[in-house]
Amino acid sequence: MDITELITNLYSDQGRQDPYPLYAALHELGPVHVFPKRAPGSTVTAVAGGYDLVDAILRDPEWTKQSPPGWEQHEILRTFESSMMFINPPDHTRMRAVFAKTFTPRRLGALEPVIERVTERQLDRMAEAGADGAEVDFVADFAYPIPALVMADFIGLPEADLAWYRERVEWIDEFLDLGGATPQRLAQANTAAEELRGYYRELIATRRRVPGEDLITGLIEALDSGTVDLTEDELISNLIVLFNASFVTTVYMFSNGLPLLLEHPQVTAALPGDDELTRGAVDEVLRMQSPVHFLARAAPRDTVLQGVPVAEGENVMLLIAAANRDPARFADPDRFDPRRSGPPSLAFGVGLHFCLGAGVSRLEGRLALPRLFARFPDLRVSRTPEYSGSLFLRGIDKLFVTTGA
Numbered sequence: 001m002d003i004t005e006l007i008t009n010l011y012s013d014q015g016r017q018d019p020y021p022l023y024a025a026l027h028e029l030g031p032v033h034v035f036p037k038r039a040p041g042s043t044v045t046a047v048a049g050g051y052d053l054v055d056a057i058l059r060d061p062e063w064t065k066q067s068p069p070g071w072e073q074h075e076i077l078r079t080f081e082s083s084m085m086f087i088n089p090p091d092h093t094r095m096r097a098v099f100a101k102t103f104t105p106r107r108l109g110a111l112e113p114v115i116e117r118v119t120e121r122q123l124d125r126m127a128e129a130g131a132d133g134a135e136v137d138f139v140a141d142f143a144y145p146i147p148a149l150v151m152a153d154f155i156g157l158p159e160a161d162l163a164w165y166r167e168r169v170e171w172i173d174e175f176l177d178l179g180g181a182t183p184q185r186l187a188q189a190n191t192a193a194e195e196l197r198g199y200y201r202e203l204i205a206t207r208r209r210v211p212g213e214d215l216i217t218g219l220i221e222a223l224d225s226g227t228v229d230l231t232e233d234e235l236i237s238n239l240i241v242l243f244n245a246s247f248v249t250t251v252y253m254f255s256n257g258l259p260l261l262l263e264h265p266q267v268t269a270a271l272p273g274d275d276e277l278t279r280g281a282v283d284e285v286l287r288m289q290s291p292v293h294f295l296a297r298a299a300p301r302d303t304v305l306q307g308v309p310v311a312e313g314e315n316v317m318l319l320i321a322a323a324n325r326d327p328a329r330f331a332d333p334d335r336f337d338p339r340r341s342g343p344p345s346l347a348f349g350v351g352l353h354f355c356l357g358a359g360v361s362r363l364e365g366r367l368a369l370p371r372l373f374a375r376f377p378d379l380r381v382s383r384t385p386e387y388s389g390s391l392f393l394r395g396i397d398k399l400f401v402t403t404g405a
């Protein structure tokens, strides 16, 4: 298979559903290639899947995030371009510092009882729904509600708003997918951004009147007292991006992880009571079934990457999910090994934009998975999992199981 065929296949439904054979073929072809399928106006010139190269580009602060042309005309792009995830220093540094202060070990510690409470509640739901051998949708009852409710609690979003909110998150995520920037998806993402901005403006006004103990209240107080360098508009953009980044990814950590974990019953049986093994299992799930498959960075100057020319300002597509299975860095990369040593996976990115919530998701995995397997030692997948169809955020949206209870 040459690179043109490989990328064409990766864009296909089948490729998005199971890109791993394509990534294995990519590693045989080499770490970086000319991007063969340029859409009109696209600035992606190369595609890289080799761990060392992807890692080096992400760590190099000179490789930057690029603003899409005409971004000023679209609410969704204005929102992105005023949030830390999509911009470069010095604004990135300024905004990230404000939010990084809120992800302290103390705050993570305070999240533990929330995660435990939500997990127990969802396990009870699963037990009830799965009584007498009935099938349960693991995504609806476990993988989705745990991260959504935990993050809603953390940020300060009322639980009753989540279903409405989730639909808008989906509109934005569809736009972010490979080939997702169609006029229809852009229009829908703009609507989502407009509605979410209005939603946060109201929520902020409410919290000003009646403060809570959540992130929003803390940030408004800091904003109003002039102790942080952030405008209210920037606060809203970052809240939108933060919540978007936080939950679909973690849903997929659970839903993509379950079938993989269940293939290793000796591991699932040992997770309750073995924190070190659980940490390893969570990281191995994220390596092998990364929720985010690719990122992009633009070249700081005309350059040549192992024979592939990239002009200044052009983008390299960085296939982090392929890098996570690079046989040059992970021996026997398709083998699940929760005790694996070796380099860290790139599932949370690396460098300046390293995931701000990595600790939150890892904590959710560490606390919730052992409880799941302790409660349902005979949990089984009962139907073929249904994938989202997206490659950017690749994951299982429907996963029927029987609890064995």
Ligand code: HEM
Pocket: 084, 085, 086, 096, 241, 242, 245, 246, 247, 249, 250, 253, 286, 290, 291, 292, 295, 296, 346, 347, 348, 349, 350, 352, 353, 354, 355, 356, 357, 358, 360, 361
């Ligand atoms: C398993 C779950 C998660 C995965 C796989 C994941 C993945 C990632 C990746 C790959 C990046 C790097 C983006 C880049 O370099 O362009 C990132 C950034 C980010 N993530 Fe996560 N994430 C997860 C959970 C979360 C959670 C729970 C939160 C919030 C609590 C969060 C908030 C963010 C933010 C704010 C950034 C941008 C940081 C910056 O630009 O400086 N993520 N995430």
